[in-house]
Amino acid sequence: MIQIAEKLIIQLDAVTRVYKVGVEHIHALDGVDLRIGENEYVAIMGPSGSGKSTLMNCLGCLDRATSGSYELDGQDTTKLSDAALAHVRNERIGFVFQSFELLGKLSALKNVEMPLIYSRNGWWARRKRAKDVLQRVGLAGRIKHRPNQLSGGEKQRVAIARALVCNPSILLADEPTGNLDSKTSEEILELFDQLHREGQTIILVTHEEHVANHAERIIKMKDGKICSDVSTGRTARKEASAENRSTEETT
Amino acid sequence: MRALINAPLAFLRLFYQSVYLALSQIWANKMRSFLTTIGIVIGVASVTAVIAALTGLKAQVLTQFETIGTNTIFVGPRRPKTGPMRHASWWTIRFLPEHFDGILENCPSVGLFSRLGSVGSHTARFGENSVENVNITGIEAAYHEIQNRPVILGREFSVIDNMQKNQVCLIDPKLQTELRLDRDCIGQAIRIGHQTFVIAGVIERRPELNFGQDAEDYYEVFIPFRTLYKLGEPGIWAFAASKSTEMTEEAQAEMKFFLRRTRGIRPNEPDTFRIDSVKSFLTSFNEVALMVTLVAGGVVGISLLVGGVGIMNIMLVSVSERTREIGLRKAVGAKNSAILTQFLIEAVVLCFFGGLVGLGLGQCLTLIISGINPVLEKTYIPVWAVGLAFGFAGSVGIFFGLFPAVKAARLDPIEALRHE
Numbered sequence A: 001m002i003q004i005a006e007k008l009i010i011q012l013d014a015v016t017r018v019y020k021v022g023v024e025h026i027h028a029l030d031g032v033d034l035r036i037g038e039n040e041y042v043a044i045m046g047p048s049g050s051g052k053s054t055l056m057n058c059l060g061c062l063d064r065a066t067s068g069s070y071e072l073d074g075q076d077t078t079k080l081s082d083a084a085l086a087h088v089r090n091e092r093i094g095f096v097f098q099s100f101e102l103l104g105k106l107s108a109l110k111n112v113e114m115p116l117i118y119s120r121n122g123w124w125a126r127r128k129r130a131k132d133v134l135q136r137v138g139l140a141g142r143i144k145h146r147p148n149q150l151s152g153g154e155k156q157r158v159a160i161a162r163a164l165v166c167n168p169s170i171l172l173a174d175e176p177t178g179n180l181d182s183k184t185s186e187e188i189l190e191l192f193d194q195l196h197r198e199g200q201t202i203i204l205v206t207h208e209e210h211v212a213n214h215a216e217r218i219i220k221m222k223d224g225k226i227c228s229d230v231s232t233g234r235t236a237r238k239e240a241s242a243e244n245r246s247t248e249e250t251t
Numbered sequence B: 001m002r003a004l005i006n007a008p009l010a011f012l013r014l015f016y017q018s019v020y021l022a023l024s025q026i027w028a029n030k031m032r033s034f035l036t037t038i039g040i041v042i043g044v045a046s047v048t049a050v051i052a053a054l055t056g057l058k059a060q061v062l063t064q065f066e067t068i069g070t071n072t073i074f075v076g077p078r079r080p081k082t083g084p085m086r087h088a089s090w091w092t093i094r095f096l097p098e099h100f101d102g103i104l105e106n107c108p109s110v111g112l113f114s115r116l117g118s119v120g121s122h123t124a125r126f127g128e129n130s131v132e133n134v135n136i137t138g139i140e141a142a143y144h145e146i147q148n149r150p151v152i153l154g155r156e157f158s159v160i161d162n163m164q165k166n167q168v169c170l171i172d173p174k175l176q177t178e179l180r181l182d183r184d185c186i187g188q189a190i191r192i193g194h195q196t197f198v199i200a201g202v203i204e205r206r207p208e209l210n211f212g213q214d215a216e217d218y219y220e221v222f223i224p225f226r227t228l229y230k231l232g233e234p235g236i237w238a239f240a241a242s243k244s245t246e247m248t249e250e251a252q253a254e255m256k257f258f259l260r261r262t263r264g265i266r267p268n269e270p271d272t273f274r275i276d277s278v279k280s281f282l283t284s285f286n287e288v289a290l291m292v293t294l295v296a297g298g299v300v301g302i303s304l305l306v307g308g309v310g311i312m313n314i315m316l317v318s319v320s321e322r323t324r325e326i327g328l329r330k331a332v333g334a335k336n337s338a339i340l341t342q343f344l345i346e347a348v349v350l351c352f353f354g355g356l357v358g359l360g361l362g363q364c365l366t367l368i369i370s371g372i373n374p375v376l377e378k379t380y381i382p383v384w385a386v387g388l389a390f391g392f393a394g395s396v397g398i399f400f401g402l403f404p405a406v407k408a409a410r411l412d413p414i415e416a417l418r419h420e
Helices: A052-059 A082-092 A108-117 A123-136 A152-164 A182-197 A238-250 B002-028 B030-068 B159-163 B173-178 B226-230 B245-262 B278-321 B323-331 B336-372 B383-409 B413-418
Strands: A008-021 A024-037 A041-045 A067-072 A093-096 A170-174 A201-205 A217-222 A225-231 B072-077 B110-126 B129-139 B151-154 B168-171 B189-192 B195-203 B219-224 B235-242 B273-277
Touching: A008 A052, A024 A052, A024 A201, A024 A225, A041 A052, A052 A170, A052 A201, A082 A093, A082 B323, A082 B336, A093 A152, A108 A123, A108 A152, A108 B002, A123 A152, A152 A170, A152 A182, A182 A201, B002 B030, B002 B336, B030 B278, B030 B336, B030 B383, B072 B245, B072 B278, B110 B245, B129 B173, B129 B226, B159 B226, B168 B173, B168 B189, B173 B219, B195 B219, B219 B226, B235 B245, B245 B273, B245 B278, B273 B278, B278 B323, B278 B336, B278 B383, B323 B336, B323 B413, B336 B383
Parallel strands: A041 A201, A041 A217, A093 A170, A170 A201, B129 B219, B168 B195
Antiparallel strands: A008 A024, A008 A067, A217 A225, B072 B235, B072 B273, B110 B129, B110 B189, B110 B235, B151 B195, B168 B219, B189 B195
């Protein structure tokens, strides 16, 4: 059974999402209940059309549930205005996409700074914060480079830095290794592991088993429903990492 | 409180970022941006050039009137459009010197008054040299005070010259050169017709603005009004000056009343003369200038409209090219208003860019205009026209940028991110 953390970040209750295509109603999500606690590392799997992308969009506040309720950080998001949802996305959610979605005309630093433009930060604080995050993902030396001067792995690291720059409650990654070779994929997944050890809550959408195995918990979806929800037995929780750190210090 | 301070700051940041993005977009698509803004460029260039030409013309006309003085009143014969005198000959309605006798005593608002007469053009001779078609004008002493045309050498006419019908004259410097008179020609005698005139002074040449007249071979000689009769029967008109510019209209009314009586016009009959002031000349000139401005404004408006449609088109292309970017910006927390601002600013920056290029082009046109036509020598673009041009360009940007910007702001982020 899944151990529920002390603090809940995500609480979905009977969430449905119905699309109208002509006269047909498609139930992309069909009564999903989901609880994700702080600092969990969850992978969502499922074949295409299973509703995992829709779930992702709903979790990321890009889409609204047709019915049911979604509480993020204890705040009900179902009744928020578009502008308020944009604010929630800005402050609480970090997106990582399969195709990176970096703006080609801006440097790595400017790309990472971009979300901060839409929140209340001064120029200096913004720059400092973006530099810190780029350092955290291991790109301190490449902040002036444009995306076309970076490798695929580096691009994804910039994208991850951009997702982290507003200090989000959850990091949502949609097939983050889909466009990368296996070696680079491993590096990116290690970065995710590291972020998780540092206390970040991560939700990962993937269809690859080995990617999902990095998570502590795997949720499988089928026909808009959650069909399995199991723990992988990996424990890389805060306590563990804290112990690791203390042992490192002693050595 | 913090929110109150931060909200405008957040907007400023967004504004700065948008301007920066817009400039980099324009730079990245140089050719496209230039072609797009060509309508705005032409619109702004033509509006500034037209305004500059009008300003120059106005400045020139004002200089012309400055030598006359703004409180100057002009009196001359005119055939009425109605009444029994409408077919009268010029001879019948001509002025006689005695029509003006006692005008200063009867018209309290009139400060200065001078009869003028012309006997047409004569040939002036000095020794072997002669100049044809010299305009001979008879003036009274007060003329020097009414018209701002200083005598640069020698002396002005006095009341005595007129009373004694002295055979003295004032010549313009050009005639002095043409007749090969001495540098100091005062006291030398020239012949006009069969009369000899002693040069009393040299009068400043009049400003060179005479539509339809070739100012190059225009020579003037002034002689006392009463001396004029020795050369023939003159055509008479008059110059007067009101005591102040504000009293001009009163002075005109008084003179009209006085002249109707001396010319024996019956109460119900129309005037057989006109009394115009520089003020009324200026008014009608301004009316014409305004008309030209409005017509030019209309043409420019159409050009800006066409330019605006171009802007709208290119902004729609930009929105569809950058759909994924819009999706991403929304995903990381850009509100619809932020996206709207970004694209609106981009359109406005594009238009301002066009305005700037247009202003440069307008300046070139202005230089060409002032080079070609000496009448428009004083042509320049006034500051308010620069403001107007940018105001127009900016408004076009906002008006035609609004639709593409709204379209961008309304994009669904999920759809936008999926866009190829």
